[in-house]
Amino acid sequence: xxxxxNFEEILIEYNLEKKPxxxxxxxxVDSVKFTERATHSIHTYTAKLIxxxxxxxxxxxxxxxxxxKVLDPxxxxxxxxxxxxxxxLNSFGSDANPLARLITRVKCNNYDISKLENIKxxxxxxxxxxxxxxxxxxxxxxxxxxxxxxxVQLASIKEVVSNIKEVKYQEFYLLCFSNxxxxxxxxxSRISVPVKLNPDRYADGSKLKISSLKKLDELxxxxxxxxxxxxxDQNIKRVENKSFISNYRQVGKLVSEDSRNLTPxxxxxxxxxxxxxxxxxxxxxxxxxxxxxxxxxxxxxxxxDKLNIGRENYKKDEYKALKKTxxxxxxxxxxxxxxxxxxxxxxxxxxxxxxxxxxxxxxxxLKKNKYLVLVASNNVVCxxxxxxxxxxxxxxxxLGFTLECEMVDDIKSYGLMTKRNKTASIISSEHILIxxxxx
Numbered sequence: 001x002x003x004x005x006n007f008e009e010i011l012i013e014y015n016l017e018k019k020p021x022x023x024x025x026x027x028x029v030d031s032v033k034f035t036e037r038a039t040h041s042i043h044t045y046t047a048k049l050i051x052x053x054x055x056x057x058x059x060x061x062x063x064x065x066x067x068x069k070v071l072d073p074x075x076x077x078x079x080x081x082x083x084x085x086x087x088x089l090n091s092f093g094s095d096a097n098p099l100a101r102l103i104t105r106v107k108c109n110n111y112d113i114s115k116l117e118n119i120k121x122x123x124x125x126x127x128x129x130x131x132x133x134x135x136x137x138x139x140x141x142x143x144x145x146x147x148x149x150x151x152v153q154l155a156s157i158k159e160v161v162s163n164i165k166e167v168k169y170q171e172f173y174l175l176c177f178s179n180x181x182x183x184x185x186x187x188x189s190r191i192s193v194p195v196k197l198n199p200d201r202y203a204d205g206s207k208l209k210i211s212s213l214k215k216l217d218e219l220x221x222x223x224x225x226x227x228x229x230x231x232x233d234q235n236i237k238r239v240e241n242k243s244f245i246s247n248y249r250q251v252g253k254l255v256s257e258d259s260r261n262l263t264p265x266x267x268x269x270x271x272x273x274x275x276x277x278x279x280x281x282x283x284x285x286x287x288x289x290x291x292x293x294x295x296x297x298x299x300x301x302x303x304x305d306k307l308n309i310g311r312e313n314y315k316k317d318e319y320k321a322l323k324k325t326x327x328x329x330x331x332x333x334x335x336x337x338x339x340x341x342x343x344x345x346x347x348x349x350x351x352x353x354x355x356x357x358x359x360x361x362x363x364x365x366l367k368k369n370k371y372l373v374l375v376a377s378n379n380v381v382c383x384x385x386x387x388x389x390x391x392x393x394x395x396x397x398x399l400g401f402t403l404e405c406e407m408v409d410d411i412k413s414y415g416l417m418t419k420r421n422k423t424a425s426i427i428s429s430e431h432i433l434i435x436x437x438x439x
Contacts, residue, residue, distance in 0.1 A: 001031070001059060002059060002060060002061050003028075003056050003057075003059055003060040003062075004060050004061045004062040006028070007060055007062050007063075007405075008062065010023065010405065010407065011404070011405050014405045014406060014407075019406075020406040020407055020408040020431065021405070021406070021407050021408070022407070022408055022409075023407040023408070023409050023432070024409060024410070025050060025052040025053050025056060025409050026050065026052055028052070028056060029052040029055050029056050032051075032052075032055060034050075034051040034052065034055075036241075037051070037086075037241075037245075038082060038086060038107075038238065038241055038242035038245060039082060039106070039107045039235075039238045039239060039241075039242050040079065040082065040107075041238065042103065042106060042107055042175065042179075042235050042238050042239075043077065043103045043106075043175055043178065043179045044179060044182065045076060045077035045099075045100065045103060045289075046192040046285065046288040046289075047076070047192070047285075048076065048077060048079055049076065049079045049080065049276040049375060050079075051079050051082075051083055053274075053276075053375060053409075053432065054079060054080045054083040054084065054274055055083050055087075057272070057274055057373055058070070058083055058084055058086075058087035058089055058274075059087055063272050063371055063373075064087075064089060064271060064272055065271075066088060067088065067089065067090060068089050068090070068271035068272060069089070069090045069091075069092065069269060069270050069271045069272075070084040070089050070090065070091045070092070070270070070271065070272050070273070070274065071091070071092045071093070071262075071265070071270045071272070071273045071274075071275075071362070071365065071366075072091070072092075072093045072094075072273070072274055072275045073093070073094045073259035073262065073273070073275055073277075073358060073361070073362050074094070074095065074259055074275050074276065074277040074278060074309075074358075075093030075094060075095045075100070075104055075254070075275075076095055076097075076100050076104075076276075077100050077103040077104060077107070078093065078100070078103055078104030078105075078107045078108060078252065080093065080274050080275070081093045081104055081107070081108050081252035081253075082104075082107045082108055082252060084252065085108055085251070085252040086242075086245055090251050090253075091108075091251070091252045091253070092253050092254075092255045092265060092270070093252070093253070093254050093255070094254065094255060094256040094257065094258065094259045094262060095254070095257070095259075096257055096258060096259075096304070096307035096308045096309075097285050097286060097289060097304070097308070098293065098296070098298060098304065099178065099289040099292050099293055099296065100285075100289075101254055101257070102171060102174065102175055102178070102296070103175060104252070104254060105168070105171055105254060106168075106171055106172050106175045107252070108251070108252025108253075109168050109171075109172070110243065111168070111169070111172060111239050111243075113236065113239065113240050113243070115169065116169070116172065116236050116239065117236065119164060119169055119173065120229065120232055120233075120236070123157075123160050123161065123173070124229070126160040126163070127156055127157065127160055127225060130156040130159050130160060141294070142294075144186075144196065145185045145186050145187065145194070145196070145291060146184065146185055146186065147186075147219050147220060149224075150184050150185075150219065150222065150224050153223070153224035153225055154177075154180070154181065154184070154224055154295060156225075157177050157180070157224065157225070157228050158177060158295065161173040161174055161177055172235070172239075173232070174296065175235070176228060176231045176232045176235055177228065177295070177296075178292045178295065178296055179231050179235075180224065180227055180228045180231050181291050181292050181295045182194075182291055182292060183227060183231075184219065184222060184224050184227055185291055186216065186219065187291065188212075189215075192284075192288045193284050193287045193288050194287070194288075194290060194291055197212045197215060197216055198212070199212040199213045199216070257307065258307065259277075259309070259358040259361065259362070260354065260357040260358045260360075260361055261361065262361050262362075262364075262365055265365040266365070267364055267365065268364075268365070268366070268367045268368060269365055269367070270365045270366050270367060270370070271367060271370055272370060272371055272372075272373070273362055273366055273371070273372040273373065274372075274373040274375075275362075275372075275373070275374060275375070276374075276375035276376070276430075277309070277310075277355060277358070277374075277376065277392070278308065278309055278310035279310055279377065279379050279388060280310050280347060280348045280351035280352075280379060280381070280386060280388060284312065285308055286301050286304050286305045286308060286311075287301075287305075309351060309354045309355060309358065310347075310351050311347075312347055314343065314346060314347070314350075318346065319342045319343050319345070319346030319347075320342070322334060322335060322338045322342070322345055322346070322349065323346065323349035323350060323353065324349075325349055325352040325353055325356075325391070327352065327391050327394050327395070329387070329390065329391070330348075330349075330352055330387075330391045333384055333386065333387075334348060334349050336384060337381055337382050337384060340382045341382050344381050344382050348381055348386060352391050352395070355391075355392060355395060356395045359392070359395050359396055359399060360399060363396075363399040363400065363401070363437065366437050367437070368437055368438070368439040369436065369437060369438075369439045370436070370437055371404070371434055371435065371436055371437075372396065372401065372434075372435045372436075372437065373432065373433070373434050373435075374389075374392060374393075374396070374431075374432070374433045374434075374435065375430055375431070375432050376388050376389040376392055376430065376431055376433065377389065377429065377430045377431065378390075378429075378431075389431040389433065392433075393433055396433075396435050397435075400437065400438045401435040401436060401437055401438065402435065402436050402438060403433060403434070403435055404434045404435065404436045405433075405434040406431060406432070406433050406434070407431070407432040407434075408429055408430070408431050408432070409429065409430050409432065410429050
């Protein structure tokens, strides 16, 4: 289906009313079951963009033609890159989180199913011979999150998977391993940032107390090997499903770990940018991935966090003075926030400044007269509305773009909602802003 005619109707409405057009992308694109589509569900990840949005734009001749080059500079777990590949487009992405990059690569890679099956059978045999797992045993942090027998079995899986020679096949099994980690931990599955299950928080007889006690009891005897191979089988089926609908000629490729430096991409080389950037302090992406990252061998999470735009961890000396963003409305609000909470003001100001750097780089690689589609939401900082989409809009307009259309969609996916006590609110709607790079 080509959504060009639908978008042209939206564009007419926007030009008549000069206000955001209300759109429900889940209803607009309702013929596809995205939870079952290709490899979208190959690994859990926090705050995913709903696939309906990229599907709409990539199956829309107003924006793309055959084999167009698409960029998502904040690609997360690769929703945009995968949908571009499935639409027969070449896609490129960037993300600072190594777990996100792993998920994206595996989602977009093509695999020989028989080879995946052969490796799986070899892993089952190898797991019976593993002995050197001591590096992962006795860690106090692991003891907090995992039963002892679970640590041993996870370490065994990690060892045999690490022996797979071909990188992309090793990464497939590392991803399955990573997805297993959180499922066999004592972390509450309802919360993105790891929080240990605590049945005592809930009233006796309540569903939450019963389910928490049941999960903790199951962990005492669970077979991690069985859980791992259950995940493997599910993911092989997803890869096999993708092979029936994916255009093998097209690529989904990561070009950078930093959206502010896309040097592998030439000036004026991209046909369309579609992205949903991080919020200012609304999601702790590295912390949310921490259990997975530790088991994948990333121990310096503080260093990883420093690479993320929207991060929260700064030293006290860094936020003594208020930063200016050159966006009048933002600077006015930031001063009010600074008077209440200097750290929150610094987080928000630095977010705007670093986003400006990132969009400058995006502007460099986008072709003239082509489009940038921005999916962004407002947030609340220290009880003040932080109009993220307005500030990002001003940044992009200053870079030589024209705002062509604006849509707004109420969020009905809890994966996109975040809340922090006293400092942030639930994000309940998204703005889809369409900019055209001036020729």
